[in-house]
Amino acid sequence: MENLNQTCLRGFILLGLSEVRYLQIIFFVLFLIMYLMTLSGNVLMIIAVRINSKLQTPMYFFLSNLSTIDICFSSTIVPKILINTLSKDRSISLVGCALQMYFHMALGAAECIILAVMAYDRFAAICRPLHYQTIISRKMCILLASIGWGVGFVGASIHTPLTFQLPFCKSHHVNHFFCEMPPIFKLSCKDTYLNEIVLYIAVHIIVLFAFLLILISYIHIIWTILKTISSQGRGKAFSTCASHLIVVSLYYGTIIFMYLKPRSTYLPEIDRAVSILYTVVTPMLNPIIYSIRNKDVKDTFEAKLCWLPNH
Numbered sequence: 001m002e003n004l005n006q007t008c009l010r011g012f013i014l015l016g017l018s019e020v021r022y023l024q025i026i027f028f029v030l031f032l033i034m035y036l037m038t039l040s041g042n043v044l045m046i047i048a049v050r051i052n053s054k055l056q057t058p059m060y061f062f063l064s065n066l067s068t069i070d071i072c073f074s075s076t077i078v079p080k081i082l083i084n085t086l087s088k089d090r091s092i093s094l095v096g097c098a099l100q101m102y103f104h105m106a107l108g109a110a111e112c113i114i115l116a117v118m119a120y121d122r123f124a125a126i127c128r129p130l131h132y133q134t135i136i137s138r139k140m141c142i143l144l145a146s147i148g149w150g151v152g153f154v155g156a157s158i159h160t161p162l163t164f165q166l167p168f169c170k171s172h173h174v175n176h177f178f179c180e181m182p183p184i185f186k187l188s189c190k191d192t193y194l195n196e197i198v199l200y201i202a203v204h205i206i207v208l209f210a211f212l213l214i215l216i217s218y219i220h221i222i223w224t225i226l227k228t229i230s231s232q233g234r235g236k237a238f239s240t241c242a243s244h245l246i247v248v249s250l251y252y253g254t255i256i257f258m259y260l261k262p263r264s265t266y267l268p269e270i271d272r273a274v275s276i277l278y279t280v281v282t283p284m285l286n287p288i289i290y291s292i293r294n295k296d297v298k299d300t301f302e303a304k305l306c307w308l309p310n311h
Helices: 002-010 021-051 058-086 094-127 129-135 138-164 181-185 193-228 231-259 268-292 295-310
Strands: 011-014 091-093
Touching (some): 011 094, 058 138, 094 138, 094 193, 094 231, 181 193, 193 231, 231 268
16 A cells, blocks of 8 residues: 555546557547647737737727637647547646646636636626726726636635545556546545535636636627617627627536536546537637637738738
């Protein structure tokens, strides 16, 4: 027992995507494509906001924050998955595991808050148009974004040390693709009930607060659109909101399933699939969803593509 715990203190061994060689190659190529799409899509979104003065508004400021989070969030997880997919050595050091968990928690919570802030921004723009500049001023934008990032990193600074104070003596094989709390808890020979309660309460506070803010904002938005905006203007208003609602549904659905379900319903295979959805697939889809449904972003890319050959 003591020797096993000492082994665990040096690191863990992560599960691979498959043990079959041709499947490993397929998974590697698939995840590499998704990762490159995530990086290129989100970088292009940030560049579009930078180069087009029409996009330098609060909504696109928050969208740039979301793209930055998605780049960092995916980069925390996917490179290690790619390495482990083809490598026989799937070990990760204790420090590496702790850092991966820390940034995963911090960026995940920050994304929850930023998505809620974006809903509030849409509420202010549609329901309080005359006071929008006052409500969502530059200082308020910076403050709200700082709260999102701050809550994420402060929360992760609490949960990560609590997790790695546990004694790990059941096994050093993590039944997961990266260092996430629920599968790490399973390796401890100590009762993790207190850790799980602290995590459950924290996630409830962040997710439910953010989700309620989104829900209340959109109830007001839909009511205002139906009540005051002309039928011609409704299409544009609903189109802008639809992009955000799709992103919210994808992200919150997987987070709620992963962290707010009962302890007894832990199913490693399903949890691994859900984790891939919100750590790999969602960051890739976010810039696609926003650019496809956003005329200003599409116009920026089209203008630059037309300009380059002539230049």
